[in-house]
Amino acid sequence: MATLKEILTRRPVAPTIRLTVPAGGARPAPPVGPALGKYRLNLMAFCKDFTARTQKYKADTPMAVTITAFKDNTFEFTVKSPSVTWYLKKSAGIESVSGRPGHVVASTLSLKHIYEIAKVKQSDLYCQYMPLESICKSIIGTANNMGIKVVKELD
Secondary structure, X not given: OOOHHHXXXXXXXXXXXXXXXXXXXXXXXXXXXXXHHOOOOOHHHHHHHHHHHOOXXXXXXXXXXXXXXXXXXXXXXXXXXXXXXXXHHHHXXXXXXXXXXXXOOOEEEEHHHHHHHHHHHOOOOOOOOOOHHHHHHHHHHHHHHHOEEEEOXXX
């Protein structure tokens, strides 16, 4: 239950904007410009902050961003790590997944790859309290749905 002080200090929220922006590539051009400009948010401040937060990732890595805009034209944003499917495609070296998962194998990955992806995803806000084993099982399920076979060791 929120205290009275917390309720009184909250700022009214206008919208929540979800975007996928390349790491280090936030520019006032589409898709960032029109999405933030519609709510009169400071584009350059967002671009600078986003670029600073995503420096550790390679360029053109798709980052999911959730921007919370407030009525006084200020904003806060959170950056999530890239999706599991993006990591699986990159580590498998494929552009597209199998059209018939379970029947046609698009590629093969080892458990070591799955473990490395799980270590990266564990730093996400939603996964930080999950055990690493559960994250690995989830990633293996995603890989199976993409037509990527997971083996103990690659030959």
